[in-house]
Structure formats: structure tokens, C-alpha cells
Amino acid sequence: MFYLVLILLICSVGINIFIFQSRVKQRTEVKYIRNKLRAIIDEETGERLLLYTDDKYIKSLLIQINRLLEHNQKTVANYNNIELSMRKMLSNISHDLKTPLTVILGYSEIINNDKNLSAEKVMSLLKTINLKTVEVLDLINRFFELVKLESGDKKLNSSRVDICEISRKIILDYYEILINKEFEVAIEVPEEPVFVRGDEDAIERIFNNLISNAIQYGSDGKMIGLKLRTDENNVYIDVSDKGKGINELHKDRVFERMYTLEDSRNTNYQGSGLGLTITKRLVEQMGGSISLNSVPFQKTTFTVGLKRIRF
Known part of the structure; x- marks a missing residue:
């Protein structure tokens, strides 16, 4: 025991x-x-x-x-990236607003102070003031459109849209511009309807942004292409040009807020840097995707993918 x-x-x-x-x-x-x-x-x-x-x-x-x-x-890290992006955006907006506003102020002072100006000269100055005012309003409208998209305040409608019909309509809207600029136009759009589900106004805005971007930055190549292709579940819209393109260092950044290449700061390539960002947000809100493939002076293609519907 x-x-x-x-x-x-x-x-x-x-x-x-x-x-x-x-x-x-x-x-x-x-x-x-x-x-x-x-x-x-x-x-x-x-x-x-x-x-x-x-x-x-x-x-x-x-x-x-x-x-x-x-x-x-x-x-x-995400917060820091957003903060840096916002700072760049505000800096670029300030830059893009300052230039036309300086012209508007300078020309209006000339009209106000120089009593010896001819009627023809006054009309010429007023025309420039009007163009610069439109430029300022366009930038402000783009900025607020992006703010609405990113805050979720801008709601898109969803309906059945014939993407082929929109393609033909938009390219016709640019017909005179393309002819005047002596662009070669390559269009591959099916004759029979192809339907996607999305917001018709948003889709038109996407086409307008991509085509105007191709005209503006691809002018050296004198060519613009619009191609529609499909698979079982998706519709793909390719908008291409043969201009100076975008090298690998910039490809991942072209959709950032207010991002512009250095050339876009000169008179030949003036741009606000908001168009592609707005395009990307619109595509994403419709459940689609957008990508870029570019070989400078050979072919630069933006591809938008949207869900296909068959009824």
C-alpha cells in the first residue's frame, strides 16, 4: 500500500x-x-x-x-496604390484643365482689351474659346462619369443587344473622319445578328472610346480594324490599328486612372487618360473583360469580351 x-x-x-x-x-x-x-x-x-x-x-x-x-x-498596399493613383489623377486633371483655361482667359482678355481687333479676328478667337470650353467640359464630364462608375452610383441597364448592328452604326458615325484622314478601314462583322446582354448606351460608349483612341494614337499607321468573332459562350470585339502602339512597359497601366503615355502630353497626342479607364469599368460592370495586345507599328488590338445570348 x-x-x-x-x-x-x-x-x-x-x-x-x-x-x-x-x-x-x-x-x-x-x-x-x-x-x-x-x-x-x-x-x-x-x-x-x-x-x-x-x-x-x-x-x-x-x-x-x-x-x-x-x-x-x-x-x-491597395490603399497606398489608390492614394498614389488619385494624386496622379488630380495632378493630371490640374494639368489638363490649366492649358485650355489659360487659353480661354488669355483670348478673352485680348477681346476685352484690344478695341482694334477686326470682326474676323474676334470671331476666330471666339471659335478657339468655344473649342477650349468644350474641351474643359468634356474632361469634367469624363471625370464625374468615372467617379460615378467607381462609387457604384451609375447603374447600367441590362437588355438583349445586337452587337453587329451597333458595330455597323458606330463605324458609320466615323466614316467621314476616317475618309478625311485617309485611313484604311478593315471591318469583319457578321451579317446575321449576334446578341449580348448589356447596356446599349454603355456598349456604344465602349465602341466610341476604343475607335477614337485608335484614330488618335494609331494615326501613323493609317489603318483601323473592327472585327467581331464569337465562340459558344462569348462575343469578342477587336478594335485595332497599326500605329505607334504600346510597349510592354506600359501595357499593364493603360487602364489606370488618368494614365497617359508621354506622347499624350503633346499637341499630336493630347488625351485625358480617362477614356480607357471608363471603358474598362463599363466592360466590367457588364461582366465582361478587356485586354490589350500590341506590337508597335505592326498591330495594336484592344479586345472586349462579352457574354453571348441566343434568344
């Missing part, structure tokens, strides 16, 4: 020692986690919690904390 009691006592002491050591180790691990988290937050590092432990609860806690840290770092 004595030996049984002694064995039980020894076991009890051993268990208590094990529990004590486990608690000490657990406290040490929790203390490490606390201190490391504090350092990561205070120093804003991208570290993770790395700790070898046999405790399954500590392991589970570490996994969830690291998931939270990763999510937080992605959120911070």
Missing part, C-alpha cells in the same frame, strides 16, 4: 511539473507573439509570425494571425 501511494505521489508531482513547464512554455510563446505583433505594427513591416511549437492551439492561433497580417498588408 505504501508503494502504491508513493507511486501515485510521484506521478502527481510529475504531472504537475509537466503542467507547470507547459504553462511556462505557453506563456513564453504568447509573450513572443505579443511582442512580435507589437513590433510588426509599430514598424509597419511585412513580416509574419514564425514560431515552432507543439501546442496545437498556439499553432492554430499563429495561422489565423498570419492570415490577418497578410490581409492587412494587402489592404494597406
Whole structure:
């Protein structure tokens, strides 16, 4: 009996020692986690919690904390990208507004102060003022359209749309411009109707943005292409040109807010940088996709994919 009691006592002491050591180790691990988290937050590092432990609860806690840290770092990175993008957008808007507004102010002062101007000269200056005013209004309207799209305030309607009919209509709208600029026009649009589900006004805006973009930036190639192709589930619209194109360094950025190539800041390639961003948002709101493939001075193609319907 004595030996049984002694064995039980020894076991009890051993268990208590094990529990004590486990608690000490657990406290040490929790203390490490606390201190490391504090350092990561205070120093804003991208570290993770790395700790070898046999405790399954500590392991589970570490996994969830690291998931939270990763999510937080992605959120911070996204916020920083948006903030940088907004700063660039505001900077570019200021630039694009300043130029026409300076012209408007300067020409209006000339008309107001120079009493010897001929009627013909006044009319010429007023025509320029009018053009620059339209330019300012267009930029402001584009900016607010993008704000509405990104905030979710602009809701698109959904209906059955014959994409072939819209294609032919839009290209006819540009017929005179293309003829005057001596562009070669390559059109591949099926004669039979092809239907997509989307907002007709938004689809027309997408066509207008892409075609005007091809005319503006692809003018060196003197060619514009519009091709409609389909598969079982999708309709693809290719708008192409043979102009200076977009090299690999810029391809992933052309859809960013207010992003423009350096050439777009001169008189030959003036652009607000909002057209393609608006186009991308409109396509995405209709559940579609847009991509770019470009070989400078050979072929640059923007491809829009929309869901096909058959009724």
C-alpha cells in the first residue's frame, strides 16, 4: 500500500511539473507573439509570425494571425496604390484643365482689351474659346462619369443587344473622319445578328472610346480594324490599328486612372487618360473583360469580351 501511494505521489508531482513547464512554455510563446505583433505594427513591416511549437492551439492561433497580417498588408498596399493613383489623377486633371483655361482667359482678355481687333479676328478667337470650353467640359464630364462608375452610383441597364448592328452604326458615325484622314478601314462583322446582354448606351460608349483612341494614337499607321468573332459562350470585339502602339512597359497601366503615355502630353497626342479607364469599368460592370495586345507599328488590338445570348 505504501508503494502504491508513493507511486501515485510521484506521478502527481510529475504531472504537475509537466503542467507547470507547459504553462511556462505557453506563456513564453504568447509573450513572443505579443511582442512580435507589437513590433510588426509599430514598424509597419511585412513580416509574419514564425514560431515552432507543439501546442496545437498556439499553432492554430499563429495561422489565423498570419492570415490577418497578410490581409492587412494587402489592404494597406491597395490603399497606398489608390492614394498614389488619385494624386496622379488630380495632378493630371490640374494639368489638363490649366492649358485650355489659360487659353480661354488669355483670348478673352485680348477681346476685352484690344478695341482694334477686326470682326474676323474676334470671331476666330471666339471659335478657339468655344473649342477650349468644350474641351474643359468634356474632361469634367469624363471625370464625374468615372467617379460615378467607381462609387457604384451609375447603374447600367441590362437588355438583349445586337452587337453587329451597333458595330455597323458606330463605324458609320466615323466614316467621314476616317475618309478625311485617309485611313484604311478593315471591318469583319457578321451579317446575321449576334446578341449580348448589356447596356446599349454603355456598349456604344465602349465602341466610341476604343475607335477614337485608335484614330488618335494609331494615326501613323493609317489603318483601323473592327472585327467581331464569337465562340459558344462569348462575343469578342477587336478594335485595332497599326500605329505607334504600346510597349510592354506600359501595357499593364493603360487602364489606370488618368494614365497617359508621354506622347499624350503633346499637341499630336493630347488625351485625358480617362477614356480607357471608363471603358474598362463599363466592360466590367457588364461582366465582361478587356485586354490589350500590341506590337508597335505592326498591330495594336484592344479586345472586349462579352457574354453571348441566343434568344
